[in-house]
Amino acid sequence: MHDRELKSESDEDSKKSAETPINEELYFRRVSALEMGGKEAVERQHSNGRLTVxxxxxxxxxSESFRExxxxxxxxxxxxxxxxxxVTPAPYVAGMARINGRTxxxxxxxxxxxGGTTFGAARRKGGQGGFIEDLAHYYKIPLVNLIDGAGGTVTSAxxxxxxxxxGVHGFERSVQLLGEVPVVSAVLGTAAGGPAGRAILSHFSVMVRGTSQIFAxxxxxxxxxxxxxxxKEELGGAATAVDKAGTIHNAADTEEEALDQIRRFLSYMPQNVWELPPVIPCDDPVDRCETALRDIVPEKRTQPYSMHDLIELVVDKDSSFEIQPTNGKSVITTLARLDGRVVGIVANNPKFYSGAMDASSAHKQIRFMELCDTFHxxxxxxxxxxxxxxxxxAEQEATLREGMRAVYVAGQLTVPTLTLVIRKCYGMAGMATCNKNDIDLKLSWPSGEWGSLPVEGGVAAAFRRDIANSDDPKAREKELxxxxxxxxxxxxxxxxxxVEEIIDPSETRPILCEYIALAxxxxxxxxxxxxxxxxxP
Amino acid sequence: MTITNVTSEVIGSVWKVEMNVGDAVKAGDTIMILESMKMEIPVEAPVDGKLAEFMVQPEDSIDEDQVLCTIES
Structure with missing residues (x-):
């Protein structure tokens, strides 16, 4: 808007207004706002590899959609x-704007x-409990936080x-928003305190490798x-906060890429929980059968394959966006589209722990299931x-408890779920891949296998005496x-x-598209x- | 010249080593295969270079983030 404001004021029609503005004071105050912290401070921000707000x-x-x-x-x-x-402008800029045409x-x-520290009247503008959160709440529109501040200071006292x-001006509204509208945050500087808290109270968060940090x-x-x-980079850079801890969902190499990820994430989201996610026209044929899927699972059960490739062969071309790609890597959580309709894909990754669920992949799957459930x-x-x-x-990390929490959350899902077994589906982690309280629709490829636990290992435990008493225990184990x-x-x-249907892997896309349309x-x-x-639990 | 550590992403054991010290590697080449959770997990070179040193041998138990070998480039 500022460009437009300045432009419109220097347009042919209103050229004079720039020189002799209708209201000199309004013009002066607006210009002061646009100058932010002054030339030197802006240069310092740039030399730190960061854009201004x-x-x-x-x-x-x-373009030109920002209304401050x-x-x-x-x-x-x-x-x-x-x-x-x-006039020193408040260190918080806010308003409404459009992203991909949506407000x-x-x-x-x-x-x-x-340094982005707000207090007094400026504090009412933004941040937790500020005007901008109220705007998202009362108008039921997504909230975007561009975080670049460390919150309160002891000098406030x-x-x-x-x-x-x-808790005065606390997180009540931020918490409420998580059940109402999409909330996305980009951490674009060093975040601690309230701003860091808000980054976490988001459905999607992203930070920039090298130039942003977040910590308690x-x-x-x-x-x-x-x-x-x-x-600060070791303590709260992306290697810690994204890859290791999963405090922030995704990392980007540049600020531009981080903002691009925000646009991308919002493209899958409805405006609020009272609406459905947007359906877009799809030029990828629904009946596209991929014969490559027939050979993607190796015959040898001990060999992994690329689940990422498998996903790409099935979903609409260029439609996938992976959430938390570098944390909890034994499960893949991806937003994608099937015939233009938004779906959440939860796929085990055989390349990492054979796809076994550990505490971090359980957390990741739970968060993703809750996201999809909330936004239909x-x-x-x-x-x-x-x-x-x-x-x-794994035991020290409470894998059993975290894994059972995934089972609990899967069992409470209210969105339709479709389970397609590619290869293994064993035990309680297998239960977290379907919703037994629902119609529990399960499809499988012919390579599917399932049970309480895999035959190997299970035999040794269940037939211990039989095997021990045999003349050739090894051979007896194999025989069993x-x-x-x-x-x-x-x-x-x-x-x-x-299991409701076994399908030819090449038919996966057409069949999934049909079930998702049915939903x-x-x-x-x-x-x-x-x-x-x-x-x- | 830089030395790059090749680390294991998983806990498990070394099943077989596919290359030798001094071999030229390209990023993505399989250097060794680990066994973890009954699955064969290939360890791929993160960068181009030459294999400088092996810290492990077949049947060794390995931990997550353990350095398996180094690449000189």
Whole structure:
């Protein structure tokens, strides 16, 4: 808008208004707002490899769509005659704008003004409990947070005369929004305190490798509390916050890419939970049968294959967007489209822990299932899971508890779920790939195999005495395995209608497209916020 | 010259080593195969270069993030 404002004021028609503005004070105040923290501060922001908040808005939103609210917020300085001398703009810029033609509420700290630290009247503009969150809430539009600030400072106490109790201007609205409208955050600087909290209270968050960090507390606090020296990149850069911890969903190499990821994420989302996600025209043929899918699973059961390739062969061309690609890697969570309709894909990754569910992949799957359930996005499970991850480390990380939480959340889903077994589907981790409380529709490829636990290992435990008493224990174990494996044929389960259909892998796309189209009436009948469930394990 | 550590993403054991010290590798080449969760997990070279040193041999138990070998480039 600023460009447009300045442009429109320098247009032929209104050329004079730039020189002799209709209201000199309004013009002066607007210009002050656009100057942010001043030339030097803007240059410093650029030399740190970062855009200014206004440049970010321009990059992210549809051309000329930004309508600012609170342009004049800030602190004025007046001379002895009460004449305005200078205005320092509030370090938070906000308003509404369009992204891919759809309206969003958008706000972000202006780091060039006091490092983005807001207080007093400016504090009412943005941040948790601020105007911009109210705008998203009352108008039921997505909220975009461009985060570049470290929240409160101890100097506030001096200014105020007392210390505020935590929760004044708290996260109530941020929490409420998570059940109402899509909330997305980009961490574009060093985030701690309230801004960091808001980044987490988002459906999707992204940060930039190298130029952004996020933590509960930064290096000076770590030094004071623990006596350890650590630099902010190691403490809260993307390698820690995204890859290792999963604190933030995705990483980007540049700010532009981070903003691009926000646009991409929002393209799958409805405006709010009372609407369905947008369906777009699809030029990828629905009846595209991929014979390559017939050979994608190696004959040798111990060999992995690329589940990522498999997903790409099935979904609409160029429609996939992976959430958390570098954390909890034994499961893949991807937003995609089938015949233009949005689906959430949960696929086990045989290249990592054989696809076994560990604590971090359980967290990731739970968050993704809850996201899809909240925004009425049907789920497709592409299953190749041997069970929960085993071993001391896995037990120390509470894999069993986290994995059962995934089973619990899957069992509470209200969106249609479709389970397609690619290879293994074993044990309780297998239960987290379907919704037994629902119609529980399960398809399988002929390579599918399932059970309480895989035959190998299971035989050694169940027939311990039989094997030990044999003349040739090794041979006896093999013999028992072969005997049980005969029952493991997926066709026997299909005979018993305990798996609803076995399909030719090449037919996967047309069949999935049909089931997802089928889901529409059901999704429409269940719009609105989700009921809160009981105590998750 | 830079030395790149090739680490294991998973816990498991070394099943077989497919290359030798001094061999030229291209990013994506399989250097060794691990066994983890009853699955053969290939370890791929992260960069182009020459295999400088092996820290493990077949049947060794390995932990997540353990350095398996180094590449000189």
């Amino acid at each position: 206004r440049e970010r808005f321009k990059e992210l939103t549809d 609210v609170g342009t004049l917020g800030g602190s004025g300085e007046y001379d002895e005659n009460n004449k305005l001398v200078k 969003v509420a958008i706000g972000g700290e202006d780091f060039t003004v006091r 001096k200014r105020r005369g007392y210390v505020a109790f935590p 507390a930064g290096p000076p606090v770590v030094k004071r509390s623990l006596g350890r020296d650590i630099d 996005i049907p789920l497709v499970f592409l299953v190749d899971v041997p069970g929960f991850m085993v071993g001391l480390k 395995e072969a005997e049980l494996r005969a029952y493991a044929s997926p066709f026997r389960t299909a005979e018993a209608f305990a 529409e009436s059901r999704l429409r009948a269940n719009l609105g916020p989700k009921r809160k469930a009981g105590v998750s």
